[in-house]
Each structure stands twice: as structure tokens, then as C-alpha cells.
Amino acid sequence: MGEEKYIYDFEEGSAEMKKLLGGKGANLAEMSNIGVPVPPGFTITTKACIKYMENGNKFLDTIWPEVLRHMEKLEVKTGKKFGDEGNPLLVSVRSGAPISMPGMMDTILNVGLNDETVEGLARLAGSRFAYDSYRRLIQMFGSIVMGIPREEFERLLEEKKKKYNAESDADLQVEALKELVDDYKKLIKKKTGRNFPQNPLEQIRMATEAVFKSWNNRRAIKYREIHGIPDDLGTAVNIVAMVFGNMGFDSGTGVAFTRNPATGENKIYGEYLPNAQGEDVVAGVRTPMKIDELKERHPNLYRELIGICQRLEKHYRDMQDVEFTVERGKLWILQTRTGKRTPLAAVRMAVEMVEERVISREEAVMRVSPEDVEKLLHKQVDPKTKKEVIAAGLAASPGAAVGKVIFNSDEAEEIGGNEPLILVRPETTPDDVGGMAAAQGILTARGGMTSHAAVVARGMGKPCIVGCEAIKIDLEREEFRVNGLIVKKGDWLTIDGSTGEVMLGKLKLIEPTSTPELEKILGWADEIRVLGIYANADLPPDIRKAVELGAEGIGLTRTEHMFLAERLPIFQRTILAETEEERRKVLLEELKPLQKEDFKEILKITNGRKTIIRLLDPPLHEFLPGLNDLLVEVTRMEAKGKVGKELEEKKKLLKKIEDLYEFNPMLGFRVCRLGIVYPEIYEAQVRAIIEAAVELKKKGLNPRPAIMIPGTIHKNELIELRKLVEKVAEETFEREGVRVKYEYGTMIEMPRAAITADEIAEVTDFFSFGTNDLTQTVMGMSRDDAERRFLHIYIDKGILPENPFKTLDTKGVGEVMRIAVTKGKRTNSELEIGICGEHGGDPKSIEFCHRLGINYVSASPYRIPVARLAAAQAAIKYKYGELTKREIEAMEIPVKR
């Protein structure tokens, strides 16, 4: 046991020794090793901590002589002396577990100060600084090491501030601080019966024991329990020499980024404040100089700093955020870490580092986050702008928009492009689509992430906030109220669809910037990714946009809109028709020719790309007026004694709507149930698709339609409808003398379809997971109702980790998908499998899809670039055993034991 080494000088360690030296110790050692001047110090290992705990908190005695030896070496290295009044060595005592763990003791600074050394420090750095440092030491030591509640010290501090009329701590002058030191010492004596230790070595010893003990305090144990961190790792203790930047004008402190964190430019960037400590920079009393200025003023220092920064960047292979202090002309690096950066900078750095052969393409792809891409592709509120948020709703479609408030969609359409508008509605319906298109952004008081407003806005790539229940809209007065504020028509409003925030006024926005570097990154992503990227897009402009943004095919074309607008009255006639014959006639003779033109336009744009067309999906009552509105209208007419044909017709319609009323439309007469009960509806659609494809083929194009059946629960549905599709297709091919290849597949969006996927795969060419509905049925949770009523409470209480409609619930819904994939491939090895729910654009969900081994994800057009990147990242993670080295290093939480 005596042989074992329990203490390592920084020079003896390395980054790989995290388990023994803790994260902090290993990093300090690493920097030492590459020749970076870090303040000297040493690490008492985790093994010492473990022994200490094993021996009933008594092991420290055994290694104490060793600690003393290392302290002596430290004195030699720094040329200072511990406890020496003339040139006192001060140290910080820092805990550092192998895995960073809030809840444990963190750091005690200025250890070594006592009634004598404080005077030495005063001479070197000024009295105010010295006594402030001393009172801070006593305060931290008293509370952390000696167990006195922090509030007791705070109380004394407050009293002192009151006494001296000081506004902040910084306003307390030497006299007051000296008094405070006395008060603190008395408090310690009173509460513990012991004096604050004047012996600096005693301070180290007590602080080290406190660190060891903090490993087993309640918060730390709880944290380990939650995150599955083993209890037997122990923590290390780092003893580091303090350096001071406020020892005159040959001293100072600063921060440097190795590249420009805003633009990504490969040029050092940062600030320096002479004769100051870090906290002076934070306090903002003096204005620091730009790092560039050092070049002139302290050329040697500048050269050394540049050299170190380059070394650090090269070593850590990423832009570094470096904290440094100069003590009497000597440069010390206190900390280096990967620097935060803007999305623009992230992309530029990643690309340039590949070109500089610093990192690989894969690493570059990992360096840009999906959020970065999203931000680059949408307008953003300038982060420098001060913003006052007046309300928040669901972030339904990303990007920021500024415009004048308008409540009426028709009016918005009239104004058109002449003025920037924000359309504010209780909720939107198909009637609002024109107004939505004319506005810069949309804000609704009701609705969830799959509400009409949300879905349409995402399709249009327009910023949108939904379910912003705080705003109370008065359509008649054309205003809304929010927390006592009244916002009227014409007032300027800014909305941020990426955060859900609503702000009054006309905030400054940053334009989206697709740089050549971004194109490069996405190109690399395309080379790397395995998942195909398809788009959910219904209308020709959206489909065109999707192809432009890199969609390889269309994973979901909804056909609902082909029954709306000017065609709605025609379709309503089929719903109200008394006989099948009547219904067939209207569908095939009136609607089919119009829809054929729709499909021709779509298949022309997607020429050569697979285009999955979903047959009619929503319940029929969605194509009729709302029950409540009509009920109110009829009641009002009757109460006012009206009679006549109009009332009778309305009553008849009301009756029909009541007949079609469903208690749970989500679980009702919709999806392919429509096609089974009214085959003529699907027949008309299939005829339109096949005829459109045949016409294009005749013109030499390459249409690739795939017909998708929604909401199946039983293979028999698919067999029945396949017969219909084949019959129509064969008839058309024979009549026209041209054959077109088409595929036939189904959505997997009900649990039963997934559970019986083996049977279903036998009669289909492809599956497309409708993860929205699948989440709703697997979790028994209607999205609109859940988001409005209880989902936020579930997330707040930690019952659900995330909104399952945003990020796939992999344990539940994902497991159902896994069953479907396994069973489906078992009976049909050629089966193509994709996903076309909202999750298709969510990076975490895309990662899950990659692991599931499906063929593609389909996302709304403006999410395509994000999806391309996320798919590549998933492939890289998978390739390197789930996580890259960089991620493992950055990882704070290990996988559960």
C-alpha cells in the first residue's frame, strides 16, 4: 500500500487518465504536457478518495506527508511560499470527479490566506482586493468546509452593505471588508466552537476532506442515481497555485477565441484587461481592449498567446475559448474549452478545418448541429436586439417574422405583398390559406403542432406560432388582449416560430444565409448518410421547393386539398348523395378530370423521383360546415320565428352533419375505411393518378407514382383495395396502350398494422410509418387535446421526458415500429420502409430511424436540409459505435450500468 502513488503533479498526468485524476485534473495535466503554461499544481487521485471512504473517512493521514512534499515542490515552482507573509503562495482547492457532477463541492479559492498573508497580498495587489479575497475565502470555507448555512454569511454581508450604504458588494471598501472578516470569524466560532484555521496547511487538509466527503452528500448521490453513475468512482482533488492579473500594469486577464466565433474567420479574437482579475471583466467597469491591440502594446505576450492558441486548437482539433491571466509579465493559461459559435461560424470553421486537413469530412458534419442549419435557413431575431416577450405559444413553424397585425384572412389576401402582415386568428381553416400565404407569419390562439395552421405554415415554410392561449382575440373589435395589454389591428408584431415567442414591435431580423460552406457540408452529409431523404409536400410550389432543397422523392402527397376550395361544393354533393350511382357520377365525371390535372402537374415536377400519393384520409365531416356554428345559426333563426326554404335546407344539412358526427373522429370513419365503404371515392382518385401517369409517359416523361393507403389495420383492407387499384390500372393501360410502373403501399399508423406487419407486407410494396397517428394510438393521446390539456404538465413533472409528438417515443412507439420492421421484412425482403410523420424532420427521431434500418425519412420541404444533416450524423454515430470520440469526450453522462 505504501508503494501506491496517490498524488500526481500536473506534468505526470494526461487526458486519458480521467478515471484516476478526474476530468479537471486530467485536462490540466494535458495542457501541461503540451507545453501550455498552466499554473502549477497537483492532483490527489480518486483512488485516495476511495481509500478514504473505505477506511471510514480516515485515510488522509497516510498520504498527508506526500501532500506536504508536493506543496514544497509547488513552492519551488512558483517561487512563493505557503503561509509566507512576504510573498504568499495561495492555492485553489478544486474537486474533480471522472464525470462532471453538480451537487458536489466545487472550488475554494485563495486557500492560504490568513490574518498575516492577507497583508502580503495587500502589498502585492492592493488592500481592497486582498481583504475581499480573504472574506470570500472565510465565507466559502465556513459554509462548504465547516457547514455553516450560507445564508448566515449573506445576512452579515447585507448588514454591512446597509451600514455603509453600499449598493453592491463591489462598493464595500477596505474598512468594511476588514469588519466583515471579523464578523465572519466570530460567526464561525459561535456556530462551530472552532476558529477559522489560520494555519494554511490545515486549510488545505480540511478542504480536501470536505471534497472527499462531498462525494457522498445527498445531492451527489441523487444525481448519480438519476444518471446511473457508479457510486464507487470517487472524486479527485486538485491543488492549483493561484495567479493574479491585478498585480500592476504588467499583469492582466483576458479571453481569446482561436477563431472568430461570430463569422468563423480563422483569426484570433478576444479581449484583454490590464491590471485586472476575471471578475473585473465580468463587472464591466472598465472597457477591455481587443486582443489585436496587444500586438502593438505587448508584442511578446501577443506572440506567445497566438502560439499557445494555435497549439491548443491543433491539439484539441477545434476552435478554443481560452482564459488567461498575466501575472507580472508571465502568461498563465487558466482554462481552455471548445468555443461556442454562431451557426454561420460553425459551418465555416468546419469546412475550413477540413480544407486545412485538421478534421475529416465526417467530423465536419458532426460539428454543425441541425439547429445551426435550421437557423441559417430561416430569418432570426437578431440576438443582439433586446426583446420583450409578451406571450408564448407552440413553436409550430420555424423562423422569425415581423408585420402588422391583421385578423381577417380575406383582407390579408387583398393587401397581399404590399405590406408585411402577421395574421392572428383563433385557429385557421382551409378558408384562411390565402391569407396565410399573404402574411409574413401566423399566430393562432388555439391548436396544437398538427393543427391546420401548423401543418400549412410548415408546408409554406412560413413562421408560425399556434396554441398561444394567453392571447384573447376579439375578432369584432379587431384586437387581442394579453396580460392587460391590448394589441390592435395595424400594430407591429414580431413572432419567432423557432421559439414560440411573441414580441411587440418591429424587431431587427437576420436574413437567412445559405453559404457555399453550408452547401459543402450538406453535400458531404449526402455522401455519408444511408437514409433517403424524401419530402412531405402536397402543392406544386412546395414540391418544387422540396426538390430544390434536396428531396430525393416525395414521401407523402396528401390529396385532401384536391377536394377543397372551388371543388368543395362538388365533393359535398357526393357526401350528401343518396345513392352510390349519384356519388360515382359526380366523383368520376366532375372531380376526376380536375384531379388528373393536379396529378399531372405533380408528377411532372417529380419526374423520375418516386412520388407517394396518399388516398383520401380525413373524416367526411371535415368537408361540411361545423356542427356548432350551424346549430347556433338554425337555433337563432328558429328563435326569431323565421320559416321557409332556407331554414329547411339548413335543418336538413344540420341533420346530415349530426348523422356524420363522431365522438372520436380520430378513431372513426376515416382513412382507408372511406375507401372500403365508398370504393368510388378511391376509384376516382386512382383513375386520376394512373391516367395522369399514362399521359406523361406518352410525352416521354418518367412518372413514378406510388399509391399509399392510409390507416390500414388488416391485410384484408389492402387486398380489397389492391384489387380496385389493379383493375383501374389494367383497364387504363389496355385502353391507352401504355403501361406505367407504379407501387402500392400503406401507412403504418395504427398499432394493429404494426403488430400484423408480416401479413400486411405480403400484399404491399412499401410501408410508411405515420408516426403522428401512431403516437396518438400507441399512447392513447390525441395530440391536440394532450398539448392543450395535460402534456405540458406531464413534461414539467418529468413523467414524460419530451413531447412525443416532436421527438419519437422510442421505447413505446419506436418499439412498435421495430416490431413492424422485423415482421414486415420477414415476409417481404424487398419491402421499402419509410416514415412520413412530423418526426421525419426531427434529428433525434432521424437517428432512431437510421438505427431501425429503414429506407428513408420524409419531412416538410424546409426541414429537408436539417434532415440531410441529421441522417448523416446518425450514420456516423452508428459507424463509430454510436458516438464519436469527440462526443465521448464531451459526454458528461455515461450510459446506464
Place this chain on the structure above:
Amino acid sequence: MGEEKYIYDFEEGSAEMKKLLGGKGANLAEMSNIGVPVPPGFTITTKACIKYMENGNKFLDTIWPEVLRHMEKLEVKTGKKFGDEGNPLLVSVRSGAPISMPGMMDTILNVGLNDETVEGLARLAGSRFAYDSYRRLIQMFGSIVMGIPREEFERLLEEKKKKYNAESDADLQVEALKELVDDYKKLIKKKTGRNFPQNPLEQIRMATEAVFKSWNNRRAIKYREIHGIPDDLGTAVNIVAMVFGNMGFDSGTGVAFTRNPATGENKIYGEYLPNAQGEDVVAGVRTPMKIDELKERHPNLYRELIGICQRLEKHYRDMQDVEFTVERGKLWILQTRTGKRTPLAAVRMAVEMVEERVISREEAVMRVSPEDVEKLLHKQVDPKTKKEVIAAGLAASPGAAVGKVIFNSDEAEEIGGNEPLILVRPETTPDDVGGMAAAQGILTARGGMTSHAAVVARGMGKPCIVGCEAIKIDLEREEFRVNGLIVKKGDWLTIDGSTGEVMLGKLKLIEPTSTPELEKILGWADEIRVLGIYANADLPPDIRKAVELGAEGIGLTRTEHMFLAERLPIFQRTILAETEEERRKVLLEELKPLQKEDFKEILKITNGRKTIIRLLDPPLHEFLPGLNDLLVEVTRMEAKGKVGKELEEKKKLLKKIEDLYEFNPMLGFRVCRLGIVYPEIYEAQVRAIIEAAVELKKKGLNPRPAIMIPGTIHKNELIELRKLVEKVAEETFEREGVRVKYEYGTMIEMPRAAITADEIAEVTDFFSFGTNDLTQTVMGMSRDDAERRFLHIYIDKGILPENPFKTLDTKGVGEVMRIAVTKGKRTNSELEIGICGEHGGDPKSIEFCHRLGINYVSASPYRIPVARLAAAQAAIKYKYGELTKREIEAMEIPVKR
């Protein structure tokens, strides 16, 4: 090949040789072997058929000499001669596959008749009979063997009837029949160019070939395809001597049941008609005598018949339905089969046969069907009564009821027991419960099998029909219309809740009869079954009834009713409360004491039996007035210009109801989501349960409460609520100084709960499958909406085999259950698993539950006896490799290859 035996005399075969001799041949052989006098004959084997097909329909030549030899033996046995004018032997040619198969040729009678032998038959049995037999032979032979459409013969027959003014076939006299024979022969010549074969051997040969060929006719192939019967089995051909009961008064024909099929009494029962053929009995021209009368008139015959009947019953070990013919004093048994019987008889015979040591208890249990038990326990419309069905709805609660129509529940309650009533409502609400209790039966125009009316009626054991959409109720006029008929208040109505039929008038009902024999059968079932039988029952009388009917525990006590009736206004105050404090106060101080009394009463009745209490489940808006009604009311008041406090209050309530409105309440804010968001609701319930249990325990009782959380989707819900339950329980136990054992479990009714059952089982003591909701979510199908809108079409079209809300969808929902059972037991081997959905009372579903290896099924009280029997039958089937020998014998459709 010459060695192989292709023909077996009946004496040579046995019941086990079905594959070779076909079902019919093997049975005739079996009877021969046990000494029953069956008409002599032989069987051409299936192997002959197979060879015939293999050799391109040519094999018959090879065995023809053998056929001739067997015909000669037949002549010897019968003392008649084939083709002989004086004493002609006639035979029937019958097909008989190993598995009975409609779609193949069946039987040709009277083969051997020609222009000469018909005269011989005329002398023996009369000219009319002889020529009628002849024309029938030609007709059958012409159509089946020679391929002339049956209609052509029918046309000639009709012409003849017209010519002779004959009303029916039986009115045609000899002359007409002779003409018909000529016409038929001409038709054959004209259509085929061949004559009807006068050579009797040629008749046999052609008929045999026709049987062989019929194996591969379209209908037969289709049938085999559907039922998975192998194509290479082939069919046998039976040649059987004809016997005639119309050869004078020493001849006759009859039917005998070996026991009384109506009462089960062990005494022969049947009818005999002298000098007659079977068809005379069917025609009903003469009245047959009771078998008993034979005792006096033909004592020898009677004795012989009794002997044979006893032998047959003993041999087949079940009551037989025996067809016999006496030809000139000689008794021939034509057929025996297991006799149909009334439920009453089935039970009595089963019990008595056990006592007679004929069958085992297990067999007795298999002999009674669950439907038998159900019929015995409910009033039935007397099957002898002529009934005119005026409408049909969903058979929601079994049994028949007669009463006067009443539309108003309050009025029904007033009349109370003074008059039999049928309560007719558009649908029922908790306000109607009193009226329902007072009525004999309930009929509603709307609602599905889980509607309020259906659930409450089943709980009360009261006949009920729901969703009878054909009836149009006019509550103001107190009448309903159905197909032009008007039924007014006070009119007599009969409803059959077992069939869903509604009949006008006061039909005769049969009273339910629980006999000592039924008790015995159920007792044996209890010994045999493995599944526990629990009850779904909420109110004390229902719970008492359930225990009386054999429930071993309560699998589901819903607590909704404890918030209704006079407590509704109190609970509404909590829903409308602005603060948690206000809500807590009302719940704990006002509602809890009342509910504690409820639970005391319940746990007193179930003393010693496990009692699973489900915490509040339905969405809160169910406790408030309906949105539409209030909307109409407010609109009307406003339109009429009303103002004032009442309107304002109503508007405020309307606002709240609109706030609580959900698009899909089934997937909304309900089940344990209520308890997570408003813990005070569950806390009040748990306090009431635990305090009630503690009080009973103090009185020396043995309360066994189990607290069940509805609709969980995530273990975190259960962890959170378990904390609440444990806290309340511990507080109470400590305060009261008494501890009560209680269990904590959850419904598994959402797919996610099943999929993550391993996690959920770790924090629960039991699972109870809520198969209603599980079916709804797994299939994405709201029961009410589906049954109203499309489910019947799905079943009609064969897309779904059955209503999945009645019989478990084992492939989909059942597979999800299997996953839950497997995963649940993996992490908690002590886990108790049951089912408390509607399926708990459905025999097929109970069988599935047995195979799944769960612990119990829970059914509504009046289904308990059915469930006890079904559970025993499932255990027996499972024990004997799924099917009993008897079932295998009775089986007509084999398991798919």
C-alpha cells in the same frame, strides 16, 4: 396394383377408416359392425377416386369387375335383384369425402329404376310412388350426371302441374307422372343426344364417375381453398340398398331420440308413421303416432328399436337422433347422429350421463354450451310463439322482456313495480338509472355496446337493446315510428336482448330455470377451470349478485357513480373551482366521507374476496351538461333578447364546457391523467378506500382492497401515483393504529402500457387488461363510431371476421396482450394478470385468455356462470391438445395445412 383393395363392404370398415371410406362410408360401416341393421351396401374408396383422377379420369375400368362382384353380393344380402322386374333391387349412390363438403355431388336415389323395374316397384309400393320415384331419378340423374340444367326439368314439372291444375308436386297423379317421365327422357335425348340409360349397371357406373368428377368442380375447389382442405384427399362413393317404408302396413318410417330432447329425460322419444316414406312425414299429411304407441301395436319392433337405440347411444356416448324404416316387418336404421336438444335437456343429459358413468365430468362440461347456460339464466321468448320483428338493434344485454312502452324515466320510476314497462329512449344518461331499474327492459335508438344504457343494463342483468336506429322517437308526442308503424306510450312491446329483436305485442316468455343439474355442471366447471372468475360490478346489489353467481372476487369496481346523482353538483363545484385549495376542500371534506361509506358497504359484501377498485376514469366534461344543449339554450335566450344573471351564469358555464371540450375525448384528458394533473381527486378516493378498509378491519372483517390506476402509458405515472397511495395509506394506518393489506395495480388498456409492460410490472402488483379500450387503440377504432358507421360493412365484406368488441381480435389485440404478459412476467414473476373488458364474458375470448396463461377473467355479474363454464371448457381443450376427441370427430374443417 391388382392386389390393392378398392372396395369395402360395410361390414369390413369402421369409424376410424374415414380417410379411406369417407365420412359417410365409415359411419355406415361402424353401425354395421356394432350389429345395427343398416341397409347393406359397399364403399368405393377415396383411393379409387384418387387413382381415377391421376389416370385422367379413366381408372374406373380397372375396378369395374370388382364393383359387379359386390353388386352380386348385395343381391344375395337383400334377396332382390338389380334390374329385375319382379323384385328389383334399387340403390342410392352417395358421395362421401373424408371431410363433409358442400359443393360436391350429394346423392342419387332409386338407381336401378328403368321402364321395366318401375312396374315391379309399382306392384310393391303403388304406381304413384313408383312413377314419382322414377321421374325423380331421371331428374336427378339428368341434371347431376348428364349435366342438363336443373331448371329445364323444373320447367317441365311446372308445365305439368299447370296442365293438371296441381297445386303441389304431391298432387300429380300417376298419369301425369308417366307423361313427365316421357318428357324428361325426351329432354335428355334432345340436350345430350343420348338416352337416359335403361341399363341399371350403366346408371351406377355413370353416377360413380359423376361423384368422382364432382371432387374437382368449381364449387368444391373453392370450398377447399377457403377451408384449407387438401386437394388430394378424393371422395368415396357409397352404393346402398334402398329400403321402402311404404310397402304396406307392415312397413313404416320413423324418427327416434334416445332421450327426450326437450327435457332430457332418459326415455325414448319420437314418432312413427306406418306405410310411409320419410317424405310423407315431412309433408305432414298424416299424423304420426308417438313411439310409445309402438309398444302396444308392434311390441317386437318396439323392443328391437329400443335395443338398437340403447346400443347406439352407448356406442356414440351421447343422445342419438335415429332415422329408421321398416320394410315388410324388417327394421332398418338409415342414419344416426347426435341429437339436437334444448339447453335444459343438454344440462340434464350431461349430468345424468356422468351419473350413469357413460361420460366423464369433463365431457359433461363440454356438452353444455355457454349459450345454453346464458339461455337458462334469462327469460326467453317462447320459441313456439310466432313473432313479428318490427326492428332490430344491438343485443346489448341478454334476455327477453315484455312491457308497456314508456318514454319518461321519472314516470317509469313512479310507476315502479306496478306495471311491466319497456323504457324507450334516444339514449340514456345517469339521470335515467332510476327509470331503467323500474323497467323490465330498455330500448335505445342510439349508442353502441359500451353506451351508458348497455353497460348499466348488463350490470343490472336487464334485457336491453341499443343502437336501434330504425326507430324514430318523438319524445314530445310520446311515440316512436318504425317503418310506417306508430308505437305509442302504453302499447305492449317485447324485446329480446339476446338477439336485438323488437316485437310488437305481449309475447309469451319462458322463465329462466336454474336447475340443480346446472349447479352441478357449474360446480364441475369450477373444479376443472384454471382461470379465476371475477366480476365487474359497481353497486352493492350488483356486487351481491355477482358473489351469489360465483364470482371469486371483483375484478373491476368503477367509481364514476360515486360522483353522480345528488353528489354531482358537489363534484361540479370541484371541476369549476379556480384553485387547488378550493378543489381539495370540497373533495376531501364533502365527497370523501360519502365515498368512504360507499367503500365500506362494498368491502363488507366482498369480505375476504379481492376487490379491485378503479380510480376515476372518465373525462371531466362528462360530469357537466352537454355542450350542444347548452349552446342551443344560450343562443335561444340571446336571440329572444333575454339578459340578466341567469344568462350570464349559463354563458360562464358554457365557456368552461367549451374549454373542456375535446376533439377526441377517448384519447384525451381522462384516466390516470386526471390523477396526475389533479392529485387531490385521487387522494380523496384513496383516503376513502383506505379509511373504509381500516374501519372494517377494526370490526374484525377481512377487507381486501386493490387500487387500480386506469389508462397508464408510462411507469412514471405509476411511480408518482404509488407515492400518493402509499403516503395516504401510511398516514391512515399510523393514525388509526391498524394496517390493512392492499394491492396496487393498473389497467393495461393503451398499447404503450403493453409494449413497456416490463417497466410497468416493476412498480405494480397486478395488471388488468381493459380490452375495450385496448381494442379501440390497437385498432384505432372508437367503438361507438365504428359500430354506428362502418364496422358492420367490414364484417359483411369479410374484412374483419367478427366484431372485435365482442370477441377478442387475437392476432392484433391478443398479440399485444401476449407481449404484455411475457414482458410483465419477465420483471415481476409474482404479477397477477386479469382481464376486465367486455371480452371477459365472451367464451372464445375466455379460451384465448386461458391459453395466454393469465390469472382471471372478470365479467358482468350475469355473465359469471357462462364464464365459469367457458373457462372450464378452455382448460379441457387445452389439456387435450386443444380439442376433445368428440370435437375432433364433430369437426368438419381441419386445421389449415
